[in-house]
Amino acid sequence: MSTVEDLIKILKTGDSSSSRLAILPYFRKNSSAYDFDLIRLAYDFAAEAHRGQTRKSGEPYINHPLETAIILAKMGLDQPSIIAALLHDVPEDTNYTLVEVEKNFGPEVAKLVAGITKLGIIKYRGMEKYAENLRNMFVSMAQDLRIVLIKMADRLHNLSTLDSLPAEKQKRIARESLEIYAPIANRLGIGSIKGELENLAFPYVYPDKYQWMKKDVLPKVELKMEYLQSVIKVVKKELVANKIKFISVHGRQKRLYSLYQKLIRPQYNGDLTKIHDLVALRIIVPSIGDCYQALGVIHRLWKPLPGRIKDYIAQPKPNGYQSLHTTVFCLEGKIVEFQIRTIAMHQQSEYGIAAHWHYKETGKTDKKIGEKGYTLPKKLNWIEDLVKWQKNIRDNQQYLHSLSIDFFHNRIFVFTPEGDVIDLPEDATPVDFAYQVHTWIGDHCVGSRVNSQHSPLETKLKNGDVIEIVTDKNRKGPNRDWLKFVKTGAAKSKIKSQSEL
Numbered sequence: 001m002s003t004v005e006d007l008i009k010i011l012k013t014g015d016s017s018s019s020r021l022a023i024l025p026y027f028r029k030n031s032s033a034y035d036f037d038l039i040r041l042a043y044d045f046a047a048e049a050h051r052g053q054t055r056k057s058g059e060p061y062i063n064h065p066l067e068t069a070i071i072l073a074k075m076g077l078d079q080p081s082i083i084a085a086l087l088h089d090v091p092e093d094t095n096y097t098l099v100e101v102e103k104n105f106g107p108e109v110a111k112l113v114a115g116i117t118k119l120g121i122i123k124y125r126g127m128e129k130y131a132e133n134l135r136n137m138f139v140s141m142a143q144d145l146r147i148v149l150i151k152m153a154d155r156l157h158n159l160s161t162l163d164s165l166p167a168e169k170q171k172r173i174a175r176e177s178l179e180i181y182a183p184i185a186n187r188l189g190i191g192s193i194k195g196e197l198e199n200l201a202f203p204y205v206y207p208d209k210y211q212w213m214k215k216d217v218l219p220k221v222e223l224k225m226e227y228l229q230s231v232i233k234v235v236k237k238e239l240v241a242n243k244i245k246f247i248s249v250h251g252r253q254k255r256l257y258s259l260y261q262k263l264i265r266p267q268y269n270g271d272l273t274k275i276h277d278l279v280a281l282r283i284i285v286p287s288i289g290d291c292y293q294a295l296g297v298i299h300r301l302w303k304p305l306p307g308r309i310k311d312y313i314a315q316p317k318p319n320g321y322q323s324l325h326t327t328v329f330c331l332e333g334k335i336v337e338f339q340i341r342t343i344a345m346h347q348q349s350e351y352g353i354a355a356h357w358h359y360k361e362t363g364k365t366d367k368k369i370g371e372k373g374y375t376l377p378k379k380l381n382w383i384e385d386l387v388k389w390q391k392n393i394r395d396n397q398q399y400l401h402s403l404s405i406d407f408f409h410n411r412i413f414v415f416t417p418e419g420d421v422i423d424l425p426e427d428a429t430p431v432d433f434a435y436q437v438h439t440w441i442g443d444h445c446v447g448s449r450v451n452s453q454h455s456p457l458e459t460k461l462k463n464g465d466v467i468e469i470v471t472d473k474n475r476k477g478p479n480r481d482w483l484k485f486v487k488t489g490a491a492k493s494k495i496k497s498q499s500e501l
């Protein structure tokens, strides 16, 4: 059982050895960023407010906000977030109000708590509420991403204590986590939270599939992990022999839920032997140069499978993911995937937006949101676009439909001629691409070249395509016929609004 001392210890020393989030202290700035007396005061305030309340499991209620704060402390979040996490259920569930929170802990903490409270009120009940919940989530994200991160931590802890709830409620919370929280965590690039949410929710949402995975699939994954141990020995020896520095060489096991999702795709059809990244060998090194050198070492040891070398360092995924991937015929001729990255890239992939926490002290941000100086990193402009765009859609059914296409549907990654990555939903067309790049380009596009070939505007784009848009400044605006093939809500709404003028 955790105590506030544990929380303070984590904040002071970065000691979070018990958790999968253990690598986080690498980017913790320094413990002097925290006022421990104030954190203790916040804990005492929350403990007093929740006094006499218990969780369904019978334990004191305060354990829940405390565990939520501990998850965030391990993520290296700032002090207002930690305090807000301790207080997050106070206005909703106790006799203390938001005004009292603000009086004691200031406007910044109060704003975060208010944001979390607002998100909490709308529960997942039916289509209408679901859509409403999503809308609110995005509005909060654009206001202050910390609100969503606190909500994620809150949800993680609730999921890990689902056992004591009635079955129906278990299922609702778990499903909501899979359908709302995990995709958002994924979109923010927080792989560790996405994975943990999914793994915790999986047994409740798909109990039969979970049992099957656990009984039939997991043992095979574990066997492969054991095999990796001998590969790790060879790799380490070879890296040392070649004088390549490394921080860690370890096996990573694909999480059960994402493995399940991959297995049920038609091209795998439940056949485990077709999946090459069941387990992967990760090499974490100090610098980018070391990444390429390590790749060279691996390819000298074992032959790579053709077409499976991916340089996500030179061409990062749009959510910021960077690594070198290769798949080789390894020891005993077995197929093994390698992922090679720097420690900074590793943190980025595990903690996404939280990994390079742009708050106040950094000057590398673009847009000011609110008077508190909270800024969104440039990559997350899409959140703001989404909020602007969703304001125009009144009908919840339609909203959900377009959202699932724009946001949650499988994405493809295409390139501008300059090599910028643009991410689009599957089956998007050059017109979607044009509007994604700039409204003016969309409104004035007259043709497109896909991989240097003239291609019709309704061409379905594929991963990796390079798109060039031909524009004509004399064009009077978009063609309504485009509505028949465009995929993104953004393109649709712009075409509609322009052609009505």
Ligand code: MN
Pocket (backbone or CB within 6 Å): 064, 088, 089, 154
């Ligand atoms: Mn809570």
